[in-house]
Amino acid sequence: MDTQPTRATAPQTDEITREVVDLMANLVALFHREYEEAAAARSLTGAQAKVLALLRRGPMPMRQIAQTLSCEPSNITGIVDRLETRGFVTRQPDLQDRRVKLVAATETGAGASEELRESLNFAREPLAALDSEERTQLRDLLRRMLTGATGPGA
Amino acid sequence: MDTQPTRATAPQTDEITREVVDLMANLVALFHREYEEAAAARSLTGAQAKVLALLRRGPMPMRQIAQTLSCEPSNITGIVDRLETRGFVTRQPDLQDRRVKLVAATETGAGASEELRESLNFAREPLAALDSEERTQLRDLLRRMLTGATGPGA
């Protein structure tokens, strides 16, 4: 962790930290709800939408999807099954390794995912309360928080 | 009606907004994962932990729990059932309205919830990347976002 001699190394009961955590929890709940709603509006579940969002950068092995979403590979099987029957993704063989199956978004799937992402951008009521300068500030803070954490994610 | 650098009243394709939304999505995923983990460490599911957290401010009718969590009342029945069999909550009659059942956290339940909340405060790696001034800045931004949104929550 951090070995700062000057700063409080134990923010255990830090007042501000506690409040930020609570605010975060509320914001997380709010975002989560909106995300599920937006997905449902396109007859997708939250998990399906997440997988589809991952595939925006290209095909991906099942296992990697599982790792990125921090769940068991067997769980991904079912989700991809359902996405596949609806024509949102396909399973392609990996030519380098025949054990691997590459999941790729179809035209329809990519479209739905992009549409959903687009719908989030201005459906976010909370962000409307901030002007562009504040948004920039927020962006910088979030960036710093995320680059120092468990990893850049995707 | 195009990209006005001064003030964008239509942040439809605003670059910063889009990035903030993406960062938020990552942060939300991260928080969600940590929350589930922290709950699991106390043999609670995420949903159970959320209900238990709601009861910190006192007993609450089933219906109000459902409304706060934005789900169907029938769903809460099951969650409270499981919490009750483990001794984390009790169902009490409401003396004013005999239709209502007030769910109250037991000593054990309140303890587990407080413990979980406490464990989140310093387990949040992301926050460690910010100094106290930045945290204050973040707190203010989050406050503004939340007070303008769907409501203060509780």
Add this chain to the structure above:
DNA sequence: CCTGAACAGTTGACAACGTGAACCTTTCAT
């Protein structure tokens, strides 16, 4: 070359979540 360990994905059984409809009890307006 063969054998066995390790890996990718699937299957099956199981628990929790979440919805929607039907139902019972209680409240409340008329």
Add this chain to the structure above:
DNA sequence: ATGAAAGGTTCACGTTGTCAACTGTTCAGG
């Protein structure tokens, strides 16, 4: 008093998620 409306529960159903067992593939040693 009667009927509508509200609070909870129950049931049936689908989706997520875990874990253990299984098939097929890859790869390292012998």
